[in-house]
Amino acid sequence: MKTVFVIGAGPAGMFAAQKIAQAGHEVIILNRDIKPGGLAEYGIYPTKDKMKTGLRKQFAKVLSLPTVHYFGNVTVSNDSKINLADLQALSPAAIVFSVGAQGTKKLGLPGETARGVYPAKDFVYNYNSLPLYTSQDFSVGKRVAVVGMGNVMVDIVHWLLIDDPKKTTEEVIVVARRGPFEAKFDGKEFNYVEKHFDRKLFDEELARIQPQLAAVGQDISKLADETFPALKKPAEEVNGSRFRFRFLCQPKEIHADSSGRISRLTVTENVLSERDGSIACKATDKTADIEVDTMIFAIGDVADPSVGLPYGRDAYVTTPNIGEDPKGYPAYEIFDPKNSNVLEGMYAVGWARKASDGLVGIARHDGEVGAAHVLKYLESASDSSISAEQVRGHLERRNIRVVDKADLDCLGRAEEKVAKDRGLTWFKFDKDEDMLNAIETEKSKAVTV
Numbered sequence: 201m202k203t204v205f206v207i208g209a210g211p212a213g214m215f216a217a218q219k220i221a222q223a224g225h226e227v228i229i230l231n232r233d234i235k236p237g238g239l240a241e242y243g244i245y246p247t248k249d250k251m252k253t254g255l256r257k258q259f260a261k262v263l264s265l266p267t268v269h270y271f272g273n274v275t276v277s278n279d280s281k282i283n284l285a286d287l288q289a290l291s292p293a294a295i296v297f298s299v300g301a302q303g304t305k306k307l308g309l310p311g312e313t314a315r316g317v318y319p320a321k322d323f324v325y326n327y328n329s330l331p332l333y334t335s336q337d338f339s340v341g342k343r344v345a346v347v348g349m350g351n352v353m354v355d356i357v358h359w360l361l362i363d364d365p366k367k368t369t370e371e372v373i374v375v376a377r378r379g380p381f382e383a384k385f386d387g388k389e390f391n392y393v394e395k396h397f398d399r400k401l402f403d404e405e406l407a408r409i410q411p412q413l414a415a416v417g418q419d420i421s422k423l424a425d426e427t428f429p430a431l432k433k434p435a436e437e438v439n440g441s442r443f444r445f446r447f448l449c450q451p452k453e454i455h456a457d458s459s460g461r462i463s464r465l466t467v468t469e470n471v472l473s474e475r476d477g478s479i480a481c482k483a484t485d486k487t488a489d490i491e492v493d494t495m496i497f498a499i500g501d502v503a504d505p506s507v508g509l510p511y512g513r514d515a516y517v518t519t520p521n522i523g524e525d526p527k528g529y530p531a532y533e534i535f536d537p538k539n540s541n542v543l544e545g546m547y548a549v550g551w552a553r554k555a556s557d558g559l560v561g562i563a564r565h566d567g568e569v570g571a572a573h574v575l576k577y578l579e580s581a582s583d584s585s586i587s588a589e590q591v592r593g594h595l596e597r598r599n600i601r602v603v604d605k606a607d608l609d610c611l612g613r614a615e616e617k618v619a620k621d622r623g624l625t626w627f628k629f630d631k632d633e634d635m636l637n638a639i640e641t642e643k644s645k646a647v648t649v
């Protein structure tokens with residue numbers, strides 16, 4: 201039996217941990233958030249209860265394995281109380297990084313520090329009650345630009361127009377670099393927001409860009425079959441808040457009002473071109489202005505460089521493709537391109553390996569395939585004798601309040617109790633301090649009984 205550290209308890213890390221533990225090894229999970237789940241807990245849309253509950257059950261099953269140890273509230277980074285070198289000094293047999301894509305792609309635009317401009321991940325973490333993000337300002341106004349055309353954009357429209365308790369938003373303008381045929385969202389997800397989709401404005405927008413689409417051989421009559429299945433249904437007039445699309449443009453400059461909040465977005469008009477069967481866009485020298493008081497950019501995320509691993513364009517670098525992955529993805533072991541060295545025994549899985557890539561099922565698969573690589577490595581790796589208690593001691597000496605499996609049970613009971621008392625189907629504490637207090641209260645009750 202060898203000891204493996206898994207850093208990050210999202211789907212990729214949890215399913216990697218399960219596979220490694222089931223093969224007979226000891227796994228110690230260190231997770232930034234108090235709760236496990238990552239984006240499955242704090243990213244997936246809040247009302248997708250069935251999916252979230254199902255995943256929580258699967259994660260609880262992983263944690264119920266006696267050789268899986270969980271230490272939450274532990275961030276591994278150069279800016280935290282524990283870093284990569286500290287972990288290496290503990291000599292685990294292998295380390296798996298499943299920390300997701302926690303960095304933010306910078307737009308690099310003049311004015312992007314204006315108030316009211318948010319990365320989608322942070323905005324989503326806020327409405328999903330991830331501590332740290334719940335105490336920050338994510339105020340929205342009446343007109344919101346959402347940049348990007350994937351499922352995250354749809355979730356944000358869903359929140360702004362349907363579930364946001366403040367309901368301030370009257371219009372969302374989806375800003376897209378390319379055209380409607382390059383939309384990336386699933387039709388099924390779009391169904392949630394369909395009744396706010398302004399078909400009249402959409403038709404006008406299609407008429408505006410029709411010559412552009414025709415120039416690259418795109419036929420608007422095929423749109424319903426390709427990327428906008430909602431168009432197959434009869435158009436209904438939108439009453440109240442709505443969303444519209446502004447295609448073929450990209451943010452150029454953000455202008456703020458005298459209070460420092462975004463008031464206008466200047467976009468560059470793009471043209472489409474076709475190369476090798478794929479559609480690209482090219483900026484022109486024409487611009488347009490969109491009046492907005494909020495802007496959310498949903499253009500994917502990047503890995504967090506402060507973790508201290510060799511860093512590529514948007515994720516940690518793993519060994520160059522050795523031809524075993526049919527998609528041509530790189531392999532799983534961390535690789536330092538500066539000196540062409542493999543960092544032996546260190547692996548990346550999930551969104552840490554390929555930022556913002558796919559749904560939970562893909563992250564799970566990636567975690568499991570990565571774990572298979574780890575297991576192969578463990579066959580010849582030197583023994584490691586570090587125990588979970590020694591790791592805990594090490595963390596506590598750094599003044600880290602470690603949240604373990606027993607604490608998670610206490611937290612679960614405390615949240616259930618609040619939900620019951622308030623007549624809710626579920627309740628989630630949204631501050632670390634409240635979670636830690638609730639854990640202590642539950643523990644003291646257990647002692648009293």
Ligand SMILES: Cc1cc2nc3c(=O)[nH]c(=O)nc-3n(C[C@H](O)[C@H](O)[C@H](O)COP(=O)(O)OP(=O)(O)OC[C@H]3O[C@@H](n4cnc5c(N)ncnc54)[C@H](O)[C@@H]3O)c2cc1C
Nearest residue numbers: 208210211212232233238239276299300550551559560563
């Ligand atoms: C807005 C949004 C909505 C989504 N909706 C769906 C959906 O409806 N259905 C679906 O199937 N998929 C959905 N996904 C995709 C899904 O959430 C991801 O595929 C999946 O969560 C990626 O898993 P992961 O484990 O790689 O990363 P993550 O889920 O991001 O997990 C990373 C984990 O690492 C921890 N961590 C981060 N940094 C550190 C650190 N420095 N030290 C220690 N721990 C750290 C975090 O606390 C977290 O627990 C959505 C994604 C987003 C962004």
